[in-house]
Amino acid sequence: MISIDEAFSKLDGVDFPLKETAVSLMNASHCVLSETVLSPINMPPFRQSNMDGFALSLHEALVYEIVGEVKAGDSKSIDLKPGQAVKIFTGAAIPNSAQAVIQIEKVSTKDNQLFLQETVLHETNIRPLGSQIQQNDIALEKGTFLNPAAIGFLAGLGFTSVNVYQKPTVAIITTGNELVAAGQPLAHGQVYESNGIMLQTALHNSHFNQVKMYQMSDDFENTKSTLKQAIDDNDIVVVSGGISVGDYDFVYHALQSLNVETLFYKVNQKPGKPLLVGKLNDKMIFALPGNPAASLTCFYIYVLPTLQKFSGMKTSYKTTIQKNLANDYAVDNTRDQFLKATISNDEVTILSHQDSSMLDSFALANALVYLKNGDYTMLKGDKVAVYLL
Template sequence: MIKVEDAIAIIEANSKKMPTKLISVSKALGYVLAEKVISPIDMPPFRQSAMDGYAFTHSIRHQYDIIGTSQAGDHSNIKLKNTEAIRIFTGAFVPDNADTVVMQEHVMANKDSILIATMPEKFSNVRPKGEQIRKEDIVFEANTLITPAAIGFLACLGITEVEVYKKPKAAILVTGNELVQPGKKLKKGKIFESNSVMLEAALETIGIKKTKVYRVKDNLKATKNALKSILKKYDVVLISGGISVGDYDFVKEALLQNGVQELFYKINQKPGKPMFFGSKNETLVFALPGNPASSLTNFYIYVSPAIKNKLGFTEIHKTKVVRKLNSDIKNSTGKTLFLKAKYDETKVTVLDGQSSAMLNTFAVANSLLIVPEDIQEYKKGQLVTLLPID
């Protein structure tokens, strides 16, 4: 049995980034850049009007003759005299020798001339060439997550493809003779299986949209055969249940018989102690406890950072927060505790219902309160460390 921090370090050391691929910008949402992106153009590529109004050369004059119009998409070679102006619209090309745009609300106009009632400062309402970014500047550094705004920015620079890290293929293997799929009749001695949909949803929050779910009975041969096939196809395998030391827990033995290297088994924590982490070739294997709260706790602490590392994120761990404790906590276990909790701007409250089999508390929690193994007691009002959760 190892310490929490040692388990985290082992997982980090073994979760390598995925290979890369070239992908269309329009399909890149949620991927992470594998290399920096350089701007091929200035943006804007010409001086633009920031307002609907009139472009002119700034002077002490207030009256100007109108000699033309510049709409968005036009490129006019109009040369303005210092007595002339043009009608101009937002986003339109500003003539080379115009330096200012006056808002139309600040002008009295007829079809031939304007009188500026409120004179703007020189250079007002003109977006300089390259105001957003200059040609050859870095658009995004490597390891940047591609968001909707990022896609829009790349597209406005004319960039159609980017190099990204591939997303790992993930599978979930659910074990347990007692499990029944939701929607089917629940017989005595059976429970509805919830871990697969829970873990699928958790994977989706970090960018893994497609996950294959397999199910197997508590049988060594069946578990071994299922894993033999799964380990060949996927980059990350999550196993739910069958990893403790009961007479019908066959997962560890089946993994070892399939050539999975054991990197650790059991962590000095509560909940979530009976967890196995191993690898075969480049495939990572997380055998999680069957109890739902234990399984989800270990997902947040261990699985999520490992997958984020494979996805290419620089920051793979959520930023912890510190709050004042709203009640006393005792820890007589000698283990690291992860307690479902809810925090606001100033304080944190430990929630009732901390059993590893119960999800109702998890469903309303927004954090896990961390009590290190060497801390026996926290008093009300003390500062404690929290791991925010989705």
């Protein structure tokens, strides 16, 4: 059995393969750029009005002659003489003969005359050509995470597709003869299968959507064949259950028979002690405990950062923040703990029902508090390490 830090270190030592692919801009959200992108145009591509008002060909007086109007999208050219103005709207192209824009709140009009309340300086309320970015300048660097603003920025530069790191395909395998699909009659000794949909939902919420579901029985040959198929067809395999030491837990030996390299098996943590992480060529295998809360905890702590690294994201297995504890909490454990918790008003409250089989408190949690093993008491207001969910 290894420590959590040792488990993190072994995962950090894995060389995660990065595959590149071209995707439409609509499908690029939450991906990572695999190349640096240069701007094909100046942005804005013309001198642009910063607000609704009047574009002025400046002269010394505060009275101007209004000679026309320019709306956003107009391509007409108007040649202004000094002392002339055109009504203009936000985003419209400013005539080359205009030197400033005065906002509509600072003027009055009568017939075709414009009366200013104050003098206007050159370039007032004008977005210069290429003021956001100039043609052939770097728009976004390789390795940039594409959030909605980045997608909008690229769209504004005229991009319809980009090259990104391909997200991994994921297999979820649930195990256990006792499992019954929801909606079916429940016989004595059976339970409804929940880990599969739970993990699939966690993947989708984290924007990993290429997921295949598998079910295997408590039988060595079926376990082996299902694992082989899942490993052959996917980049990352997540098994829920069958990894402990019971007579019908076949996952460990099946993985050995498939020549999967075990990076580590069993971690000094609670919940999630019987966790196995393995590797076969460029494929990663995570065998999670079958207890639901333990399975989901291991997903957030170990699986999700690995998925992000496979996708080119800059992430860490130790990405925690410090929060003040809302109440005293007594620790009496020989294993490090990940405790379901909620953050509110900048304080973190450790919830009840911490058993590895219980999801009711996990359903309310938005964080996991990490506490080292030992016999001690954390006091209200003490700083604790928190994983955000």
